[in-house]
Amino acid sequence: MSGAVALAAPTRAVAQQRRFTVGFANITNDPGARLEGLGFSGEEVRSSFVLGARGLPIDLVLYDNAREPAKTIANAEDAIQRKVDLYIQYCDDQAANDEVARRLAAARIPVLAVNYPVGNAPLYAADNRVAGRIAGEALGKFALTTWPGRVLAAAILGTVKDPSKAVQARIVGITEGMNRHLPNVAPLQLDSGGNFLEAQGQLRRFIAKESGAQILVATLDDATALAAKIAVETVGRVPDTVIVSQGCDPSVRGGASSNKVIHPNNRNSVVLGSVAYFLDRYGRDALPLAWKMLQGETVPARAFTSHVLVTASNVFRIYPPIDMN
Numbered sequence: 469m470s471g472a473v474a475l476a477a478p479t480r481a482v483a484q485q486r487r488f489t490v491g492f493a494n495i496t497n498d499p500g501a502r503l504e505g506l507g508f509s510g511e512e513v514r515s516s517f518v519l520g521a522r523g524l525p526i527d528l529v530l531y532d533n534a535r536e537p538a539k540t541i542a543n544a545e546d547a548i549q550r551k552v553d554l555y556i557q558y559c560d561d562q563a564a565n566d567e568v569a570r571r572l573a574a575a576r577i578p579v580l581a582v583n584y585p586v587g588n589a590p591l592y593a594a595d596n597r598v599a600g601r602i603a604g605e606a607l608g609k610f611a612l613t614t615w616p617g618r619v620l621a622a623a624i625l626g627t628v629k630d631p632s633k634a635v636q637a638r639i640v641g642i643t644e645g646m647n648r649h650l651p652n653v654a655p656l657q658l659d660s661g662g663n664f665l666e667a668q669g670q671l672r673r674f675i676a677k678e679s680g681a682q683i684l685v686a687t688l689d690d691a692t693a694l695a696a697k698i699a700v701e702t703v704g705r706v707p708d709t710v711i712v713s714q715g716c717d718p719s720v721r722g723g724a725s726s727n728k729v730i731h732p733n734n735r736n737s738v739v740l741g742s743v744a745y746f747l748d749r750y751g752r753d754a755l756p757l758a759w760k761m762l763q764g765e766t767v768p769a770r771a772f773t774s775h776v777l778v779t780a781s782n783v784f785r786i787y788p789p790i791d792m793n
Contacts, residue, residue, distance in 0.1 A: 485525040488762050490755075491547040492517050492556045493531035493540065495583075501535075504583065504594065505627060505635050507690045507717030508747035513558070520751030524759055537564040544568040548575045554758055557589075558582035580758050582750065590761070592754045595772040596637035597644075599743045600686075602777050603712040604645020607684045610710050610740060612649055621678035622646060622655035625671055625696055626688025629659045635688060638714060642686045653684070660692060667695035668702070675705055683709040690720045693739055697729065706738050713742035716778045721787055730783050741779035744786065 494517075495503060496510040503510060514530065521528050529552060531543035540559050547555050548571060555577055559565050562584065569587025572579050579589035611620055624642055627635060643655055658674060660667035667687075675683055683705060687693040693713035700709045713720065720729045720742050729739045746753070757767050778786055 487525045487527055488553040489527045489529060489550065490521075490554045490556065490758055490762075491529045491531060491543075491550070491552040492751075493533050493543045493547075493558060495533055495558045495560060496535050497532040498534070503747060504745070505630060505632065505689055506715035506745055506747065507719055508715070508745070512748040513750050515751075516747075516749050517556075517751030517755065520749075520753075520755040524755060526755070526759070533559050533564075535560070537561050537567075540564040541567050541571070544571055548572065548577065552577060554578050554580065554762055556580045556582060556754060556758060557586045558584070559586075560584050578761055580754060580761060582754060590757065590767045590769055590771070592750075592757060592771045593773070594634070594745050595775060596634045597641040598772070599714060599745065599775040600638035600641025600643075601645035602641075602743045602775055603686050603714060604642040605648060606645075606712050606740060606777050607686060607710060608646045608649025608653075611653075611682065611684055614710075615682045615708075619681040620650060620653050620684060621674075621681035622650070622653050622684040622686070623658050623671065623674050624655045624686045624688070625658045625667055626660055626692045627662050628657040628688070629661070638688055646684070646686070655684070655686065660695070664691060664695045667692045668699040671696050671699040672703055675700070675703055675709070681708075685709065685711040687711060687713045689713065690715045690717050690742055693720060693742065694729065697738055700738050709738055711739045712777070713739065714745070716742040716744035716746075716787075721778060721783055730778060730780055732780050732784060735780040737780065741777045744776050744778050746773055 494510050494514050497514055499509050499511045501510055533540040555572055557568055565586045579586050581589045581591045583593045658670040660670055685696050687696055690713050693711055696711050700706055729737055760767050
């Protein structure tokens, strides 16, 4: 059994239009799993597709690939049996993606890929290098404006030894962005292995060696940014440290947290901002591409997330608060 869930999205405006059946196979629905080395869950991605289908004449059939190749292929087979009009595949197993591409092509079902290629299908993906560059440039500009002429030391903190293309592209982008403004500052890579306490220890040791410098820290995810924040506060180096993160998940921009790191009332936070990846809006961004494909329109071979640095000054514009209280 594939465990597919069919959802209808009727609206008055499109009641007379032809309805299409679209399969969406999520990488995983496990609420405890974190995607792309960031703080978002598969459930958030799944919900974004359910919400994104509202107002479109689309009936969604939801699948959970569960990061299992056999289940991924079984889901595609179920979609073929259902004769879906289009299939959206989010899976990080290339062999499974190749097989899914082959089977859907044989069934003449178009595919939209998410984050990982599926044959020659159009791809919607994060641009990790660009996102990293945004963070690096933000750190460089901050240093030139706030600490002109001062000695600077920079670090990239997180799972720097992760061989995935996404993480390594972020590191390259951060370095490029920083070097654009600070060509003589080479960021040191500090590997935390994804461990919160190890991230704190790595940064404390780095700061201790750079006692006369202003500290620039680029973290590879928001959990690591929170660890870095604690480390900086512990050693009393908040006035001469700045942190920029990747992801912009709810842990740094609010939610139920009472300590909102990126918030209009916390403009002096040591965390300057976090580059948004918008995994919680993937459905809103990908479904319009799917809709164009269903209409026979040409879509780009690759469409990328519009990454932006979220700071205290723009967070409410990008992520409006649900509860103004």
